[in-house]
Ligand SMILES: O=C(O)CCC(=O)C(=O)O
């Protein structure tokens with residue numbers, strides 16, 4: 001960030017078919033191969049969404065201090081109007097949404113086992129974030145299935 005190395009406030013891993021590269025928040029990640037469990041989850045999520053995903057970004061939030069800041073998943077390699085399927089496990093955290101023009105805001109509690117699907121112009125008009133909380137939280141894993149072109 002601004003030419004300085006700053007630790008991400010969460011742990012992250014990137015999995016994909018082939019050795020795809022993905023640039024996210026100025027970080028270039030090279031894909032690890034899908035594990036059998038991730039392949040099985042991908043199949044279920046793909047069937048549900050009727051969409052083919054070729055990669056997954058895994059985020060591990062160790063506790064309430066871990067977070068992801070306001071952003072849109074609008075990198076060029078995701079293409080126009082990407083469908084992103086977000087599967088959560090562990091602690092329930094709030095998914096914050098904010099409209100880029102009107103400032104309209106929503107908070108969606110993401111329970112363990114929930115699937116949130118973002119599609120169409122969502123990334124164009126909205127930003128999202130998982131913010132730090134004061135309330136103690138155990139760990140949470142989030143998997144976002146994506147299609148990289
Ligand atoms: O953890 C979440 O629910 C969201 C993660 C996210 O927005 C991302 O990895 O791009």
Ligand SMILES: [Mn+2]
Nearest residue numbers: 071072073128
């Ligand atoms: Mn995101």
